[in-house]
Amino acid sequence: MHFRPVWIVIVLGSRISSAFAAVVPVPDVEKLTEQSTLIVVGELTSTQRDIRATTVDFNNRRINVRVQRGTFRIDQVVKGDHQPSSVTVEFAVPDTPLGWSVPPEHAYGLFFFKDTGGTLELIDVYHAWVPVPRGISVTADTPLERVVKTLGEAISIPDSSRDMKQIALWFLDFGKSDASTRALRAVITNADPIVGLNAARALIRRGDVSGLEVIKRAFLPGPQSLPNQLEETFQMQSRSVYAIPS
Structure with missing residues (x-):
């Protein structure tokens, strides 16, 4: 069987501000919370x-x-x-x-x-x-957990715009805490398929395969399985490029 590689590129380190063409550093939720x-x-x-x-x-x-x-x-x-x-x-x-x-x-x-x-x-x-949309109210034991839950709610609430969801997702993407990982897992089935796919990508980037099925559905036509070696590749951390055969 012939496999044609489809490459998913995960860009790290910065974002380009479309309004000003300025390079914007990635957010650090833990640092923002600690220093505020x-x-x-x-x-x-x-x-x-x-x-x-x-x-x-x-x-x-x-x-x-x-x-x-x-x-x-x-x-x-x-x-x-x-x-x-x-x-x-x-x-x-x-x-x-x-x-x-x-x-x-x-x-x-x-x-x-x-x-x-x-x-x-x-x-x-x-x-x-x-x-974030109006009406959010969260409870958690620590400030960081409350910040992360607020971001997760901003993604989950149907009234949130796609831009609002993507900004909250961007903050969670570069979060280092277990709370951020849990929040990303909770939104991989978001009603907006782009948001769910980006959440799955963020999980893969940190070596978490919870969103692998979402990525497979997006890039593989019909029900298919991945070779064992490739499935293991998705579990490797600190990788920026992944190949999915199709």
Whole structure:
């Protein structure tokens, strides 16, 4: 029997921001959670623009930015002790587009904040927030588990847009925790086949074959089995390219 190899390429390390053609580093959910003072689900209800102009260090150079001040309504605290229903946060907007993820007014999502000298700021210029649908409420023992469950819910809820699901999936893809792996396993059967396939790909990338059947259905016409050696190949970690015969 002749096998024609179909190659699935898994790209690691960065993402290209389509809006600015900027190289964006991959998110680190564990680091974001650990370094954040306050993590909430809520809405940016209002923004005061151009509070002041200043310069900041970015990639070993000084750049000009405009500081904005946003008021966030808090629907759930994921990490931190915060009783009021709203919080004020400052964030910088560069004069030159650099691919920074700045939440627009009325954005609803999962937000990561840090306390800098008594002022709350967005924790990261690239990955400080993730859009999620309204109505999510999660419970878990640790902040990281609550963050991961929120991302998983954003993928599972039918009202989520594909873009919203893909962003949440991108954060889970590069998560290193067992909680991230469990969340990915839970969404491989997502109603959106593209989302399910990408979740399966993320699992394969970390050496987990839970999503192998999803990949086989997508790339192999009809019911077929894989050679034993190839099935074992999918269980090998730290591989970036896999071949499926068809």
